[in-house]
Amino acid sequence: MTSLTFIEKQGAFLSVSLSVDLLDPALYANGNPYEVWRAMRQAGPVHHQEARTGSRYWAVVGHEAGLRVLTEWKVFTSTRGAMLREDDNSAPYPGAGKMPILTDPPRHTELRRAVARLFTPRAVRSLGALAGEVAGSLLGDLRARGGGDFATEVAARFPLAVQAQILGIPAEDVPLILDATGRSVDEGEDAAAGHHDVMAYFLKAIGAWRSQAGRDLIDALLAARAGGLPLSDEEIVLTCDNIVVAASQTAQHAASGSLLALLEHPGMWRALREGRVDVGSAVEELLRWSAPATHVMRTAVCDTELAGTPIRAGDAVAVWLPSANRDGAVFTDPDELVLDRSPNPHMTLGAGPHLCLGAALVRVLLRALLEELIAADTSLALAAPPVWQSSWVINRMRSLPVTVVAG
Numbered sequence: 001m002t003s004l005t006f007i008e009k010q011g012a013f014l015s016v017s018l019s020v021d022l023l024d025p026a027l028y029a030n031g032n033p034y035e036v037w038r039a040m041r042q043a044g045p046v047h048h049q050e051a052r053t054g055s056r057y058w059a060v061v062g063h064e065a066g067l068r069v070l071t072e073w074k075v076f077t078s079t080r081g082a083m084l085r086e087d088d089n090s091a092p093y094p095g096a097g098k099m100p101i102l103t104d105p106p107r108h109t110e111l112r113r114a115v116a117r118l119f120t121p122r123a124v125r126s127l128g129a130l131a132g133e134v135a136g137s138l139l140g141d142l143r144a145r146g147g148g149d150f151a152t153e154v155a156a157r158f159p160l161a162v163q164a165q166i167l168g169i170p171a172e173d174v175p176l177i178l179d180a181t182g183r184s185v186d187e188g189e190d191a192a193a194g195h196h197d198v199m200a201y202f203l204k205a206i207g208a209w210r211s212q213a214g215r216d217l218i219d220a221l222l223a224a225r226a227g228g229l230p231l232s233d234e235e236i237v238l239t240c241d242n243i244v245v246a247a248s249q250t251a252q253h254a255a256s257g258s259l260l261a262l263l264e265h266p267g268m269w270r271a272l273r274e275g276r277v278d279v280g281s282a283v284e285e286l287l288r289w290s291a292p293a294t295h296v297m298r299t300a301v302c303d304t305e306l307a308g309t310p311i312r313a314g315d316a317v318a319v320w321l322p323s324a325n326r327d328g329a330v331f332t333d334p335d336e337l338v339l340d341r342s343p344n345p346h347m348t349l350g351a352g353p354h355l356c357l358g359a360a361l362v363r364v365l366l367r368a369l370l371e372e373l374i375a376a377d378t379s380l381a382l383a384a385p386p387v388w389q390s391s392w393v394i395n396r397m398r399s400l401p402v403t404v405v406a407g
C-alpha cells in the first residue's frame with residue numbers, strides 16, 4: 001500500500017509527496033493503478049513527483065485541475081512535449097511547433113485545420129459500415145476457432161484496418177505500421193526508433209503520393225495552407241506520424257479494455273445485449289473506464305498556481321487522465337461501471353484545443369465493435385486473466401484470452 005509523506009502545509013492546501021513513483025512500470029503490472037491515484041486524490045489534486053529515472057514534474061490527479069491545464073494553453077504550452085520523459089522533461093522536443101500535438105494556437109489551429117475535415121463526425125460516419133464488416137469478420141474468425149486472444153487477433157487489427165482507408169495506407173503495409181507505432185509508444189529508446197520508422201515510411205511515400213490523387217490524408221496536407229504558405233515536407237511527415245501513431249496505438253486498447261470491462265461486469269453486459277442500455281452512452285462509459293492514454297504533459301510558461309500549489313515557469317505538469325476519470329467530485333460512484341452514466345465528462349480523449357482529433361472516429365469504431373458483439377448469437381468469456389504491458393504511457397494489454405460460450 002502507498003505510504004504518504006506529508007511534507008508541507010500551505011494554508012488550506014496540503015502539499016504532499018507520495019513515495020510512489022508514477023513512472024515505475026511495475027505499478028502498471030495489472031493495468032492502471034487506480035488505488036494509488038485514489039490515495040493521491042484524497043491527499044490533493046496536485047503532487048510533486050521525482051521519478052527514479054530523474055523525471056521531475058507535477059502530477060495532476062484531479063479532474064478540475066486537469067481540465068485547467070488542458071484548456072489554459074496560454075499558461076501550459078504543448079511545445080515542450082506532450083508526454084513525460086524518463087529523465088529530462090525540459091530538453092528540446094524534436095518536432096515541436098511542427099505537428100499538431102506539439103504546437104500551440106494559432107499555428108496549432110492552422111495545422112489542425114489542414115486535416116480536421118477528414119475526421120469530423122459527418123466524415124467518419126460513413127466508416128461505420130466498414131468498421132462493422134472488419135469487426136464482424138475478425139470476431140467471426142475468433143469464434144470459428146472457439147476463442148483466442150482478443151487483444152492481438154481482433155483489437156490490434158481492427159482499428160487500423162478501418163483507418164487505413166483515411167490514412168492512405170495500403171493493406172499490405174498495415175502490419176509494418178502497427179509494429180512501428182507499437183514501438184513508438186514504448187518507454188525509452190525504442191520509441192525514437194518506432195517514430196523514425198513511421199516517418200521514414202511517410203517520407204518515402206510522400207514523393208509517390210505527390211503524383212497520385214485519392215490519398216486523403218496526404219492530399220489534405222499537400223493542399224493545406226498555413227499562414228498563406230504550404231506545409232513543409234517535415235511538417236507533413238511529422239503530422240502523419242502524429243496521426244498514425246495516435247490512431248493505431250490507442251483505439252485498439254480501448255477495444256480490449258472495453259471487452260474486459262464487459263466480461264468483468266456480466267450484469268451490465270446483459271443489459272447492453274438486451275437493449276436496456278443505449279449503445280452511445282455505453283461507448284462513453286467504456287471510454288471513461290478503459291482510458292488508454294495514461295497522461296498528457298504540458299510545461300508552464302509563467303509562474304502560476306494550480307489548486308493552490310505554486311507552479312514555476314518551466315515546470316512540467318502531467319495530467320493523469322484515468323485518475324481524472326475516477327474523480328468522485330465529478331462522477332457519482334466513480335469506481336462503478338455504469339453504462340448509462342449521464343453526464344459523462346470523462347477526459348479519456350483530452351480536452352481543450354488538443355481534444356483528440358480522432359474522437360468521432362473512435363466512437364464509430366467502438367460502436368461498430370459493440371454492435372457486432374451484441375448481435376452475435378454466442379458470447380465471450382475470459383479464458384485466462386489478461387496480461388498487461390506495464391506501461392505508464394498507454395494502458396495496454398499484451399493478451400486478453402477469451403473463449404466462446406453459449407448465449
Ligand code: HEM
Binds near residue numbers: 247250353
Ligand atoms: C480511444 C482511442 C484514443 C484515445 C484514448 C486518444 C486520446 C487522445 C488524447 C488524450 C489526446 C490529447 C493529447 C494532448 O492533449 O496533448 C489526443 C490527441 C490526438 N489524437 Fe487521439 N486518441 C484516440 C484515438 C485517436 C484516433 C483514432 C486518431 C486518428 C485520427 C487520433 C488522433 C489524434 C491526434 C492527431 C491528436 C492531436 C490533436 C491536436 O494536437 O490537436 N486519436 N488523443
